[in-house]
Amino acid sequence: MSDFPIPHIVAALREVREQWRTQQGRTDTTHREFPSRDAVARAVDALKGVLYPLRLGPPDLRQAGEDFYIAHTLDAALQALLAQARIELRYRRNGGDVDERAAQAVRAFSEALPALRQQLDEDVLAAFHGDPAAQSVDEVVLSYPGVLALIHHRIAHTLYALELPLLARIAAELAHGQTGIDIHPGARIGEGCFIDHGTGVVIGETAVLGRNVRIYQAVTLGAKRFPRDAQGHLQKGWPRHPIVQDDVVIYAGATILGLVTIGHGAVIGGNVWVTEDVPPGAHVTQATVQQATHSPTFPQPQPEAALQ
Template sequence: MSTYNISEIVQQLRQVRDQWREQQNRTDQSHREFPSRDAIAHAVDALKGALYPLRLGPPDLRHAGEDFYVGHTLDTALQALQTQALTELQYRQRGEGQPAHEIAAQAQQAVLTFARNLPSLRRLLDTDVLAAFQGDPAARSVDEVVLSYPGVLALIHHRIAHVFYQLQLPLLARIISELAHGQTGIDIHPGAQIDAGFFIDHGTGVVIGETTVIGRNVRLYQAVTLGAKRFPKDAQGHLQKGWARHPIVQDDVVIYAGATILGRVTIGQGAVIGGNVWVTDDVPAGAHVSQASLQQAHHVAHVQTATAHAVV
């Protein structure tokens, strides 16, 4: 007899699970409902090795064996991702009566499309690696950047996740993004659109929302938030989803540590956003925004309002 009365706890936990499933209208338990976080993590680690074999692949790999390793690794990783994609599609389409062979074909086509995107994804990641190397005076080589920079790790995950997000596999994409979030403290929603040459320096605490649009050659520092200003609700009081609510950051923008930019505002090309500022309005191209400039603008607005009242 167990000291902890395990059988009773098991029974009570089953009752809680059954109650939850009944509330969520989940009665079909004939197959696994959800993608496996562990299986996705293994597949993504394999993809990272296939993308950068001599840097993120096995330690005993040599140049002569690259193609064999990449081919074998890709085949294994893509098969695993197809299984997880199928599981997500089955979960989303449960109860709709779609034939199983159609769902399987949809999963296969999605992963095939992803596979065909891998060369362009590698080229895009190379622009991020170069941006990190060229933008950080402490970086001694591109190899150091790939092997150790959290911003680059987060971007590898994001570039992979964003393709799956575009392929209508949001749960798979979100898990891939959250794996990097847990390792780096950088939270990039897989829906965010990020152009080439993106660099996140240091990185911890960076948050980039789902509908954010980021142009070319943008640089962020730690604790930057590109977030939503408000969350409107529908008539039933539920949060409305899917609408554009995050910033647009145009090309060549630099955003320093601790800055918070909220809402569907546009940060114009070449603008510089100083540290620890709070931005909720558009910023023109080439502008420099700092705490001092915001305080000055607030003071001018206050004087203009007071003058207008005096005239009236």
């Protein structure tokens, strides 16, 4: 006999669950309601091995066995994703043939993997060439949190584009928990991205990053304001995050908010707050932002020395 009122607690929790499900319109008891976080995590881990088998695959794998390992692991990962995709589509109740839609999405995801690997190779090279401390591309793949976050993001973004946003968000948040880098799966990130150090980086859902963008730790690409509807609820889905063009560098602690454009080749210095467009080639530092408080115009491009 337990010392605790277990039956009473169980009954009370059941009542709370039933109230919640009724409020949410969730009364179907014949299927699993939600995708499994653990199942998605296992599938994503397997996919990382598929993408980089000798680096992120099993320790006993050798080059001669790569194709066999990839074929076996990929099939298992895709079957797991297919099962979770069915659950998500049933959960979202968008109508149609759930099995066929899930199969089409996972098939398209599988066909995107070669291009996804090519994107990641450019990210890896950007990290290797952009960090003087990096001794090899293998070190970058094996140990850099920014690369791990981008592997998860490119998997998650592909799922997001295939209208599996819940699976995508789970995949993205797995990397967030491991690295401290928070990238919404909806964000569009061009090839050759380098997130250096990475802790505290936040990239919002509708952010767009061009090619060869470099971001340091504690950078935020966020929304400036959140309009509400007539009922006071936040309006979702509208563009509200920065557009960062090619070859931009954003130093540690910078905060860029709203639907603003950071022009090609601009440099955003550390710990600055940006809420307006930045021209191509501009250098924005704390000093130039302070000068802007005395003028209604945004600071003009400054010489390289301003970053010293």
